[in-house]
Amino acid sequence: MKTIAIINLKGGVGKSVTTVNLAERLAARGYSVLVGDLDKQANTTKFFHLLDYDRPSMSDILKETAGIHDILGRCVFKTPGSTLTIDVLPANMTLLAANREVLLDMLHPQQNRLRAALQPLRTLYDAVLLDCPPDLDIGSINALCAADRVIVPVDCDEWASDGLDVMLEQIRAVRDGFNPELRLLGVLITKYLRTNHNARVAKELARRDVPLLTTVIRQTVKVKESIAAHKPLALYDAGCTAAQDYDALADEVILKTGMPAAQHKEEN
Numbered sequence: 001m002k003t004i005a006i007i008n009l010k011g012g013v014g015k016s017v018t019t020v021n022l023a024e025r026l027a028a029r030g031y032s033v034l035v036g037d038l039d040k041q042a043n044t045t046k047f048f049h050l051l052d053y054d055r056p057s058m059s060d061i062l063k064e065t066a067g068i069h070d071i072l073g074r075c076v077f078k079t080p081g082s083t084l085t086i087d088v089l090p091a092n093m094t095l096l097a098a099n100r101e102v103l104l105d106m107l108h109p110q111q112n113r114l115r116a117a118l119q120p121l122r123t124l125y126d127a128v129l130l131d132c133p134p135d136l137d138i139g140s141i142n143a144l145c146a147a148d149r150v151i152v153p154v155d156c157d158e159w160a161s162d163g164l165d166v167m168l169e170q171i172r173a174v175r176d177g178f179n180p181e182l183r184l185l186g187v188l189i190t191k192y193l194r195t196n197h198n199a200r201v202a203k204e205l206a207r208r209d210v211p212l213l214t215t216v217i218r219q220t221v222k223v224k225e226s227i228a229a230h231k232p233l234a235l236y237d238a239g240c241t242a243a244q245d246y247d248a249l250a251d252e253v254i255l256k257t258g259m260p261a262a263q264h265k266e267e268n
């Protein structure tokens with residue numbers, strides 16, 4: 001099982017879009033995929049139609065008031081040729097209070113609760129993607145403690161690098177303090193437009209001493225449309241630029257994390 005945290009201190013950079021589309025592309029290749037939502041905004045949970053205040057959720061994992069199987073949801077996408085399943089650990093606004101509660105709970109270790117909860121699933125899933133909030137709250141720290149790898153999406157605006165140093169420093173701090181296995185898989189450029197300005201920002205990022213993923217996610221209106229339709233890009237418009245880019249990202253992630261070959265391949 002490879003666990004990847006998708007995190008940036010900035011909001012709106014494509015963390016959730018990357019989570020759902022990378023999840024779908026890995027599932028389409030035959031991998032069994034679990035998505036964990038650590039963001040109280042719960043955009044990923046809503047995308048999968050799993051927002052529910054009457055059931056336990058990620059908050060309960062952090063508070064240790066429920067187990068993974070109590071909160072596990074499932075999203076099934078049917079296409080003419082196949083059925084695609086993604087399992088989800090849903091979030092909701094209760095994460096706001098849960099973060100505070102866990103922070104004040106000094107009697108039990110706070111950082112490794114998600115990691116411990118995921119432990120029994122190691123043989124069930126090939127990939128776990130953890131969608132983080134634009135914040136370094138206890139949920140994010142739990143995601144970094146549970147992860148083997150981190151993807152940091154950055155959009156290509158003037159302030160793309162803002163918070164990047166803090167983020168990288170925090171990844172190092174979690175690695176040194178709690179999780180020696182943690183590695184930065186790479187910074188992922190999202191919402192890329194073919195403009196001189198974006199090219200300059202991308203070049204500046206490439207010059208920095210951080211691993212940059214080769215795949216760049218291009219900006220397209222199809223992303224917003226696909227979210228509104230609650231469909232991953234590959235099922236909404238497989239030919240659009242961002243759908244192709246997320247397909248390439250899946251290949252890059254498989255290669256760079258050393259994921260073993262999936263048991264069955266995409267049917268098309």
Ligand SMILES: Nc1ncnc2c1ncn2[C@@H]1O[C@H](COP(=O)(O)OP(=O)(O)O)[C@@H](O)[C@H]1O
Pocket residue numbers: 010011012013014015016017018043190191192217218219220221223224227242
């Ligand atoms: N490649 C893209 N092209 C166009 N719009 C995008 C792209 N990626 C993300 N967006 C848009 O940016 C917004 C923020 O994306 P989201 O994944 O929710 O960010 P985050 O999770 O980092 O806050 C969304 O409205 C989404 O539609």
Ligand SMILES: [Mg+2]
Pocket residue numbers: 015016017039043044132
């Ligand atoms: Mg998000």
